[in-house]
Amino acid sequence: MYSIDSDIEKTLKFFPKLKKQEGKLAISGELDIVHPKAGFLDTYEVLIEFTKLYPNCFPKVTETSKKIERVPARHVNENDTLCMAVRPEEILLCRRGIKLKWFIESVLIPHLAREIYFEEEKKYPFGDYSHGIDGLWEYFMEKFDSKDKNWIIIVLEKIVNNELPKNNEDCFCGSKIKYKKCHKYQVNQFLSFETSYLSDEIINLKTKL
Amino acid sequence: MNKHLVKFYPVDNGDTSLIKPKDKITLLVDVNIREGETNSDGNDIFDVKKDLIESIETKDGNYFLNHFILSHADEDHCLGFEKNFYQGDSKEYGESNQENEEIIIDELWVTSLIFSNGLCSDAKAIKKEANRRIKLIEEDSSEKDDFGNKIKLIGYDGNERYEDIPNHIPGEIVEIGDYLELFIHAPFKADLIESRAEKDRNSSSIVFQASIKNNSYDTTPIAKLFFGGDADHYRWEKILKISEENNNEEKLEWNILLAPHHCSWSFFSDVPYDDEENQEPQDYSLEFLDYGLEDAKIIASCKKIKKEKPNPPHDAAKDQYVDKLDSKDNFFNTSVHTKEKTPEPIIFEIGSSIEMQETKSEKKRNAAKEMAETGVVKKPWRL
Numbered sequence: 001m002y003s004i005d006s007d008i009e010k011t012l013k014f015f016p017k018l019k020k021q022e023g024k025l026a027i028s029g030e031l032d033i034v035h036p037k038a039g040f041l042d043t044y045e046v047l048i049e050f051t052k053l054y055p056n057c058f059p060k061v062t063e064t065s066k067k068i069e070r071v072p073a074r075h076v077n078e079n080d081t082l083c084m085a086v087r088p089e090e091i092l093l094c095r096r097g098i099k100l101k102w103f104i105e106s107v108l109i110p111h112l113a114r115e116i117y118f119e120e121e122k123k124y125p126f127g128d129y130s131h132g133i134d135g136l137w138e139y140f141m142e143k144f145d146s147k148d149k150n151w152i153i154i155v156l157e158k159i160v161n162n163e164l165p166k167n168n169e170d171c172f173c174g175s176k177i178k179y180k181k182c183h184k185y186q187v188n189q190f191l192s193f194e195t196s197y198l199s200d201e202i203i204n205l206k207t208k209l
Numbered sequence: 210m211n212k213h214l215v216k217f218y219p220v221d222n223g224d225t226s227l228i229k230p231k232d233k234i235t236l237l238v239d240v241n242i243r244e245g246e247t248n249s250d251g252n253d254i255f256d257v258k259k260d261l262i263e264s265i266e267t268k269d270g271n272y273f274l275n276h277f278i279l280s281h282a283d284e285d286h287c288l289g290f291e292k293n294f295y296q297g298d299s300k301e302y303g304e305s306n307q308e309n310e311e312i313i314i315d316e317l318w319v320t321s322l323i324f325s326n327g328l329c330s331d332a333k334a335i336k337k338e339a340n341r342r343i344k345l346i347e348e349d350s351s352e353k354d355d356f357g358n359k360i361k362l363i364g365y366d367g368n369e370r371y372e373d374i375p376n377h378i379p380g381e382i383v384e385i386g387d388y389l390e391l392f393i394h395a396p397f398k399a400d401l402i403e404s405r406a407e408k409d410r411n412s413s414s415i416v417f418q419a420s421i422k423n424n425s426y427d428t429t430p431i432a433k434l435f436f437g438g439d440a441d442h443y444r445w446e447k448i449l450k451i452s453e454e455n456n457n458e459e460k461l462e463w464n465i466l467l468a469p470h471h472c473s474w475s476f477f478s479d480v481p482y483d484d485e486e487n488q489e490p491q492d493y494s495l496e497f498l499d500y501g502l503e504d505a506k507i508i509a510s511c512k513k514i515k516k517e518k519p520n521p522p523h524d525a526a527k528d529q530y531v532d533k534l535d536s537k538d539n540f541f542n543t544s545v546h547t548k549e550k551t552p553e554p555i556i557f558e559i560g561s562s563i564e565m566q567e568t569k570s571e572k573k574r575n576a577a578k579e580m581a582e583t584g585v586v587k588k589p590w591r592l
Binding site: 033067072075084085087089092093106110111114126127132135144 | 551568572573574575576577578579580582583584585586587588589590591592
């Protein structure tokens with residue numbers, strides 16, 4: 001049985017500069033970014049708050065040291081929290097629940113390392129998604145390896161409506177190739193989503209067809 | 210650290226070069242430590258002093274250089290000396306000197322023109338310090354060879370006053386520690402004329418080849434570095450001629466050359482490049498550049514080299530240098546390494562080969578990228 005208090009307690013042992021905030025479901029303090037060989041790179045002060053949806057979503061992270069410039073290009077939300085991943089990616093990563101230590105080590109610290117890189121190069125090491133729906137589109141186009149928005153909507157609707165072919169049937173794309181050898185892999189990436197989420201996202205995507 | 214280091218600091222049109230073989234002997238060729246945060250172009254002034262004291266060794270807790278070589282006494286080669294280097298008896302080095310992190314020079318190398326007139330304030334401070342050290346020799350003081358008191362005059366000017374002062378003259382090989390050997394090419398006697406000093410110090414520049422061996426028992430060096438201050442075309446012509454006449458061709462070879470006079474045209478010709486009818490480089494200059502070894506590199510210690518004036522640096526000089534290199538990527542301009550806004554020293558690590566070291570910001574950037582890559586999310590987004 002998951003316990004957020006126990007999750008926090010276990011995690012703080014690994015990050016002694018982070019402390020639990022009194023009377024709040026939040027932790028705060030310094031997070032050192034240390035490369036295993038190159039050593040210390042930088043320190044950020046962070047406030048990590050847990051919402052009701054946690055652990056099925058990322059906790060909210062505010063970079064309180066304000067080293068990251070508050071401009072749109074730096075992916076800081078209007079409420080001052082960091083936006084670390086595009087929504088569907090976060091949903092996929094959190095669908096079975098996450099652990100705080102994993103989040104700090106695998107999401108937050110690499111994100112802050114990305115910000116250190118930005119300070120030096122004025123760009124992100126692996127690029128970034130555009131803001132809002134445009135960024136969502138970029139994510140879906142990457143996953144489907146297609147720039148055809150209408151086609152992507154059709155496929156997403158097939159997923160939602162459970163209209164996918166069987167393995168040995170022809171793929172829906174008209175290639176005359178068996179589905180299992182054609183688009184099955186790409187479609188499978190989205191089968192883990194709740195259909196209600198996908199339905200909502202289709203509506204969002206359609207606003208920028 | 211088991212490699213030799215050679216570091217060229219970004220100081221706009223000036224020189225500051227540190228040689229540090231793996232026996233940790235330190236040799237600084239010229240210095241240019243500017244005040245302030247940004248230069249006239251709005252680019253960051255690299256904190257030479259901070260980096261220098263991180264790079265050199267300490268004795269009794271105080272920073273020191275084994276050798277400081279002043280190629281010639283122009284301000285762009287000695288700026289910041291008075292403030293940042295200790296002057297006086299090292300036994301009297303006090304708390305305030307320590308607080309200011311003043312660097313003690315064990316052995317000072319200058320030419321006799323340091324005793325001439327018309328010097329900038331920093332050169333005057335070197336002159337005063339040189340006089341203090343010379344006085345110890347003249348008085349045959351028991352302290353003349355103590356730490357922080359040694360001096361060598363480079364070149365011979367025939368002046369009787371300096372006859373008892375230890376010197377190194379052109380043609381002489383000077384061993385420094387287990388790995389480093391300097392071959393003195395210049396200044397020549399004819400250029401150490403005090404009456405001419407105020408008008409032209411460049412021609413009196415100390416010119417030397419520094420050879421570094423990979424192992425102390427090696428008989429051949431792994432790297433040859435060439436420093437020539439602001440020596441002009443005539444001096445290089447003479448150096449070439451004398452070396453070839455004496456079968457000293459190997460003393461002309463270089464793996465790394467600090468482009469003379471901040472990459473100005475004066476290395477190639479005495480005729481200003483503006484004279485459109487005479488833009489040809491002298492054969493002697495080109496011939497010297499042919500002594501560059503495989504994969505040789507040239508460092509232009511100057512402002513960003515642009516097509517337009519002022520000179521130095523000079524774009525036409527750069528073109529001539531690049532023509533002589535195996536690759537245009539072997540030509541480096543200190544002011545834009547690796548970014549014009551935030552230049553950092555050009556550092557070579559010398560072991561069994563000569564490798565360029567990543568700058569601090571490159572190391573940080575690459576380490577950050579590696580850490581970012583370990584994440585499960587590669588790209589940020591904003592709703």
